[in-house]
Every structure is written in structure tokens, then in C-alpha cells.
Amino acid sequence: MTHLNGKRVAILATNGFEDSELSEPLSAVREHGAEAEVVSTNTGTIRGENGHEAVVARATSDARASDYDALVLPGGVGNGDRIRMDEHAVAFVRGFFEQHKPVGAICHGGWILADADVLRGRTVTSYPSLRTDLRNAGATWVDEEVVVDQGLVTSRTPDDLPAFNAKLVEEIAEGKHTGQTA
Structure with missing residues (x-):
């Protein structure tokens, strides 16, 4: 089993x-020994599309990529759209690429990657409706269960979570990626 002991993971x-795109990666990294916490544009508790609640540990205005070893970006149309409008969240995401740290994005979570301007020259996947946005941001978009490009792990939908979580844990265990840049 891959161990993530001592690793800190932010879920934005x-x-x-x-x-499921928040709860399942959160469980996966914790099961492998990582400490994981939710970072949000809101404080207190946030609620998913189907009612799942998550306690926010830190606001985006107080979050720094240097405090974490990896980042997870769950989907949800409203989530993806609101997160990318927060300048602190965009800077937070960009920081992981500047520091060559693993990032996982699933479904609509990939939208913020376009705003963080970190997709140029990368191969990614996402929920199909983001295809044009991600291509316009400089990525090569493919329709695959999971894609890994220099520490960036992307997947399409909740159906892809088993493959996404496995690759995410693998990339976090590997650590920094010299080719990963903003």
C-alpha cells in the first residue's frame, strides 16, 4: 500500500x-495516511449538490500552497464556476504549479485551471462540456478515464473516481514534479 504519512492535502x-468528488478523494488520501482539509471561499460548513456537508478548515484568503503537499479540485458546476471567480483561489491553485506539487482535478474542477493559466502544453480530461474552455486555455483535451501529465491528474465524472483516486495517491506519494510549472 502506498503511504502518504506526513503529507498534507488541500481540497478546494x-x-x-x-x-462524491470531494468525499471519496478525501477518504482515499486519509486512508493512505495523509492529513487532508477543505479550503474554501466560504467559512464554516459547505454543502454539496446532494447535501453532503464538509467543514472548512481554511479560507482561500488565508491559504498558501506552501502549507500543503498536494491539491484536489472536486467538480460540481456551481462549485467550479464560483471557485474560479475568487482571486485568492486562483492564486492558491497557481502556487501548486509554481512549487511543482501534485494537483488532481475531476469533472468541473478543471475550470479553475484555465483561470490559473496552468494548462498550456498539457494533456487533460474533464467533464465533456469543459473541452472547449480547456483547449482555449492551451491544453490538449482527451476523453479518457484518467490522465496524468507531470503531476496533474484529471478525470471526467464520478464514475472515474476509482482510477482518479488511485493515480492521485500515486502522484502525491511521488511528490514534486520537476516538469510541473505554472
Whole structure:
């Protein structure tokens, strides 16, 4: 079993996240020994599309990529749309790429990657409706269960969570990626 002991993982989300795309990666990294916490544009508790609640540990205005070893971006249309409008969240995401740290994005979670301007020259996947946005941001978009590009792990939908979680844990265990840049 891959061990993530001593690793800290941020999960960036706000109200309207896709429940399983937050809860399942959170469980996966914790099961492998990582400490994980929710970072949000909101404080207190946030609620998913289907009612799952998550306690926010830190606001985006107080979050720094240097405090974490990896980042997870769950989907949800409302979540993805609101997160990308927060300048602190965008800077937070960009920081992981500047520091060559693993990032996982599933479904609509990939939207913020376009705003963080970290997709140029990368191969990614996402929920199909984001295809044009991600291509316009400089990515090559493919329709695959999970794609890994220099520490960036992307998947399409909740159906892809088993493969997404496995690759996410693998990339976090590997650590920094010299080719990963903002």
C-alpha cells in the first residue's frame, strides 16, 4: 500500500460541489495516511449538490500552497464556476504549479485551471462540456478515464473516481514534479 504519512492535502471547494468528488478523494488520501482539509471561499460548513456537508478548515484568503503537499479540485458546476471567480483561489491553485506539487482535478474542477493559466502544453480530461474552455486555455483535451501529465491528474465524472483516486495517491506519494510549472 502506498503511504502518504506526513503529507498534507488541500481540497478546494465551495457550496455546490459534487458530493462524491470531494468525499471519496478525501477518504482515499486519509486512508493512505495523509492529513487532508477543505479550503474554501466560504467559512464554516459547505454543502454539496446532494447535501453532503464538509467543514472548512481554511479560507482561500488565508491559504498558501506552501502549507500543503498536494491539491484536489472536486467538480460540481456551481462549485467550479464560483471557485474560479475568487482571486485568492486562483492564486492558491497557481502556487501548486509554481512549487511543482501534485494537483488532481475531476469533472468541473478543471475550470479553475484555465483561470490559473496552468494548462498550456498539457494533456487533460474533464467533464465533456469543459473541452472547449480547456483547449482555449492551451491544453490538449482527451476523453479518457484518467490522465496524468507531470503531476496533474484529471478525470471526467464520478464514475472515474476509482482510477482518479488511485493515480492521485500515486502522484502525491511521488511528490514534486520537476516538469510541473505554472
